[in-house]
Amino acid sequence: DAKTTQPPSMDCAEGRAANLPCNHSTISGNEYVYWYRQIHSQGPQYIIHGLKNNETNEMASLIITEDRKSSTLILPHATLRDTAVYYCIVLETDSWGKFQFGAGTQVVVTP
């Protein structure tokens, strides 16, 4: 059973922020939220992860709600190269590296 729910697709204009939602209402206290993306015919690329605090790195920001039941990945200035499938994954600490992928969100960035 999928632990996360994401919209199947999203369009985003180049240069604008892309906000990708993810629901994980059954998340438990020892589970992290991870985001990966997969550009066509390539291996997944790590973006960011967090437990309960908001996180930011050079690629994106991760906003986790206070009840931890949902999160949003923010790509601050989308480029055409950000077109990819984005996966939100919940991972428990006893299963480091053992990712269970859902269907993800196909993001298309348009000029």
Place this chain on the structure above:
Amino acid sequence: GAVVSQHPSWVICKSGTSVKIECRSLDFQATTMFWYRQFPKQSLMLMATSNEGSKATYEQGVEKDKFLINHASLTLSTLTVTSAHPEDSSFYICSASLRRDRGYFGPGTRLTVT
């Protein structure tokens, strides 16, 4: 950053033959690696966990006798698809963890069985 490579990038084999796919962690040691399979327009499916020096752990529904995994060293895991059939044609991806908080994925191997 940590790099995981796979070899070959793509392979075509005839039905009934076996094919080996290598996964290497280039600049770090990985006691655990993972193998995934991805069919066209589908998501990645975890196949097995590869443990250095011990037997692999397979996910439910994955045939261990068909997909042989060998993790012979801290930088190399191999997946052998035995007696391949056209339905085994897929994109095979491995991953390894440098730190306990993230996984690094290889570029994938495209297998086509004719």
